[in-house]
Each structure stands twice: as structure tokens, then as C-alpha cells.
Amino acid sequence: MSTDDRLLNATGRILAEVGWAQVTMAAVASAADVSRQTLYKRFGSRGELAEAYVLRESGRLVAVVDGAIAARADDPRAAITAAFDVFLAAAAEHPLVRAIVGEGEGADELLELFTIRGRSVLDAAADHLATRLRTTWPALSRDAADIAAEIAVRLAISVAALPDGPAHLNGARLADAMVPFLERELAANPQ
Structure with a gap:
């Protein structure tokens, strides 16, 4: 699975659990088990x-x-x-x-x-x-x-x-x- 897919899958999981307001870059990076730097590099x-x-x-x-x-x-x-x-x-x-x-x-x-x-x-x-x-x-x-x-x-x-x-x-x-x-x-x- 690509890094982008892992990050987008993590976004979806968080969204389903707590709603969009709680989908933070830190939460997504943590859920995808990547650094925030990687997340920002991929999506800005x-x-x-x-x-x-x-x-x-x-x-x-x-x-x-x-x-x-x-x-x-x-x-x-x-x-x-x-x-x-x-x-x-x-x-x-x-x-x-x-x-x-x-x-x-x-x-x-x-x-x-x-x-x-x-x-x-x-x-x-x-x-x-x-x-x-x-x-x-x-x-x-x-x-x-x-x-x-x-x-x-x-x-x-x-x-x-x-x-x-x-x-x-x-x-x-x-x-x-x-x-x-x-x-x-x-x-x-x-x-």
C-alpha cells in the first residue's frame, strides 16, 4: 500500500470516528504511522x-x-x-x-x-x-x-x-x- 493510501485511509478512519473537525494533520500522521513531515510533504x-x-x-x-x-x-x-x-x-x-x-x-x-x-x-x-x-x-x-x-x-x-x-x-x-x-x-x- 502506498504512503498516500495509508494517509488517506487514516483520514477516513478518523473522519468516521470523530468527524472532520477532529481530523488534524497530527492525528492522521499518527494513525498512518508516519511522521507529520511525511504527511505535509505528501499533501502540503x-x-x-x-x-x-x-x-x-x-x-x-x-x-x-x-x-x-x-x-x-x-x-x-x-x-x-x-x-x-x-x-x-x-x-x-x-x-x-x-x-x-x-x-x-x-x-x-x-x-x-x-x-x-x-x-x-x-x-x-x-x-x-x-x-x-x-x-x-x-x-x-x-x-x-x-x-x-x-x-x-x-x-x-x-x-x-x-x-x-x-x-x-x-x-x-x-x-x-x-x-x-x-x-x-x-x-x-x-x-
């Missing part, structure tokens, strides 16, 4: 550590979505429904998402990484998802895949960030909003 600041952790974990959540889509490539509605369902289920249990939607101290700092400074997280997730959509359905144009991915990522994050919202906003209902667009785009470019 607590903010950079947070951004690296958020990017890695959002990538892991997107990978879960990837598998759901790939497993149902023959049925776009089932694929998109499953993608939303697995994302929302994984997000509900993930320490990062729980810290963001919680009212604990430090949640605003993490939320800012998805909102005010969140372009890198959104871009990475949307780019990955757009690639998955084009790989799964080659008839989908680049533009249509990019639009669908951007909308799906923003929609999924919004629903995950407000877990006490309407219960009917599940994978099937979210897919109802997206699938007609995908089906129209796929029908326009049959292969």
Missing part, C-alpha cells in the same frame, strides 16, 4: 489532504456506479436505475457523505469541496461517468454522454446531500428523469 496542508481524500472517495463511489451500469448494458433504464440506487446506498453509509450532511463541526469545510470549490470533484466524476456511458452505449454521442453524466452527477450528489428529502426520490424515479433523454439520443444514432 489540511485543505489539500481533504481535497485528495474527497477526490479519491468520490472516485470510489463512481466506480460502484460503473459496475452497476456495465452489468445492465442491455437495458438503459435498468442500468441508470441501478446506478442511482447503488450510489445512493453507498453514499448513505460513506463517512465522507455522512460528515458532509451531518451537522457536526467541520461539515461546512467538506461541503465547500463539493460546492464552492467542487469543480474538480464534479469534473472527475462527470468525466468518468461520461466515458462509462459512451463505452456502454457507443451510439451515444460525446455531447449527449457529457450532458447526461453532468446531470446525473449533480442530481445524485443533490439527493445524497439531502437524505431526509422525499422518499420517492429513489433510483427508479431519478432514472425516469434521465432515461428518456438517453433513449432519444440512442435512437437518433442507431448502430
Whole structure:
């Protein structure tokens, strides 16, 4: 396991136990069994550590979505429904998402990484998802895949960030909003 992975894993463990306000550079270095100098050399600041952790974990959540889509490539509605369902289920249990939607101290700092400074997280997730959509359905144009991915990522994050919202906003209902667009785009470019 790389030093970066050890440090990011330690960040996640501390976050799950005590919340973001208690995730200090000293605590992370200690939990990863490295010096603070090593931690600062790898990530520079607590903010950079947070951004690296958020990017890695959002990538892991997107990978879960990837598998759901790939497993149902023959049925776009089932694929998109499953993608939303697995994302929302994984997000509900993930320490990062729980810290963001919680009212604990430090949640605003993490939320800012998805909102005010969140372009890198959104871009990475949307780019990955757009690639998955084009790989799964080659008839989908680049533009249509990019639009669908951007909308799906923003929609999924919004629903995950407000877990006490309407219960009917599940994978099937979210897919109802997206699938007609995908089906129209796929029908326009049959292969």
C-alpha cells in the first residue's frame, strides 16, 4: 500500500470516528504511522489532504456506479436505475457523505469541496461517468454522454446531500428523469 493510501485511509478512519473537525494533520500522521513531515510533504496542508481524500472517495463511489451500469448494458433504464440506487446506498453509509450532511463541526469545510470549490470533484466524476456511458452505449454521442453524466452527477450528489428529502426520490424515479433523454439520443444514432 502506498504512503498516500495509508494517509488517506487514516483520514477516513478518523473522519468516521470523530468527524472532520477532529481530523488534524497530527492525528492522521499518527494513525498512518508516519511522521507529520511525511504527511505535509505528501499533501502540503489540511485543505489539500481533504481535497485528495474527497477526490479519491468520490472516485470510489463512481466506480460502484460503473459496475452497476456495465452489468445492465442491455437495458438503459435498468442500468441508470441501478446506478442511482447503488450510489445512493453507498453514499448513505460513506463517512465522507455522512460528515458532509451531518451537522457536526467541520461539515461546512467538506461541503465547500463539493460546492464552492467542487469543480474538480464534479469534473472527475462527470468525466468518468461520461466515458462509462459512451463505452456502454457507443451510439451515444460525446455531447449527449457529457450532458447526461453532468446531470446525473449533480442530481445524485443533490439527493445524497439531502437524505431526509422525499422518499420517492429513489433510483427508479431519478432514472425516469434521465432515461428518456438517453433513449432519444440512442435512437437518433442507431448502430
